[in-house]
Amino acid sequence: MSDKIIGRNPVSEAIKSGREIDKIIVKKGEIEGSLRPLIKKAKNAGIPVIEADRQKLDSLAEGGNHQGVIAYAAAHSYAEVSDILLAAKEKGHAPFIIILDKITDPHNLGSVLRTANCVGADGVIIPKRGSVGLNEVVAKTSAGAIEYVPVAKVTNIAQTIEKLKKEGLWIAGAEAGGESMYKTDLKGAVALVIGSEGEGISRLVKEKCDFLVEIPMFGDVNSLNASVAAAVLMYEIVRQRQN
Numbered sequence: 001m002s003d004k005i006i007g008r009n010p011v012s013e014a015i016k017s018g019r020e021i022d023k024i025i026v027k028k029g030e031i032e033g034s035l036r037p038l039i040k041k042a043k044n045a046g047i048p049v050i051e052a053d054r055q056k057l058d059s060l061a062e063g064g065n066h067q068g069v070i071a072y073a074a075a076h077s078y079a080e081v082s083d084i085l086l087a088a089k090e091k092g093h094a095p096f097i098i099i100l101d102k103i104t105d106p107h108n109l110g111s112v113l114r115t116a117n118c119v120g121a122d123g124v125i126i127p128k129r130g131s132v133g134l135n136e137v138v139a140k141t142s143a144g145a146i147e148y149v150p151v152a153k154v155t156n157i158a159q160t161i162e163k164l165k166k167e168g169l170w171i172a173g174a175e176a177g178g179e180s181m182y183k184t185d186l187k188g189a190v191a192l193v194i195g196s197e198g199e200g201i202s203r204l205v206k207e208k209c210d211f212l213v214e215i216p217m218f219g220d221v222n223s224l225n226a227s228v229a230a231a232v233l234m235y236e237i238v239r240q241r242q243n
Contacts, residue, residue, distance in 0.1 A: 110141025178212030
């Protein structure tokens with residue numbers, strides 16, 4: 001099943017119904033007719049609107065009559081950060097959350113969800129902009145974990161971190177140059193921040209972290225894939241919690 005919604009009326013009705021939509025792509029240039037209120041409706045709903053040329057839209061529509069607009073619906077509904085915290089409280093343990101700072105590869109997000117479920121993490125937080133959402137590739141890569149791991153999509157990661165701190169969580173940023181994960185106390189209520197594939201953790205988000213932690217490297221290659229790094233650190237958190 002495709003996660004694309006093609007055409008003005010179908011997209012408008014999807015927004016109206018409250019369906020989870022990750023982003024809307026509209027044609028570049030002058031906005032006319034029914035496209036103008038549609039874009040306003042999308043922005044009011046907090047849905048990112050991205051411009052693209054007609055050739056790009058034609059390619060994405062694969063022969064469908066897009067009328068200058070294509071929406072990408074989420075393959076699964078999103079949770080609220082408060083839901084994630086409440087779930088941890090109901091389970092009777094300190095919250096364990098993964099924050100992904102602009103991960104763009106759906107395979108990485110799917111892999112993170114799969115590992116998060118395996119380690120018993122309470123949820124994953126992603127930003128509304130600059131990040132892949134819960135699409136069909138993510139769902140497939142997660143091997144079913146998308147059904148069990150709550151994912152919250154937030155407007156501002158830095159502000160969300162501040163809220164988590166007020167809830168008693170320590171924020172650990174995965175970053176080369178931080179303290180070795182074997183020497184860092186990762187017990188208790190913790191949120192692990194994983195940066196984007198190319199840039200790592202953004203400056204503002206890094207400043208909000210309580211501390212930085214790194215995975216020791218002993219070979220010739222000095223970096224890991226984002227989802228692999230997340231998995232290694234998640235299991236170190238589990239190891240420390242077990243001791």
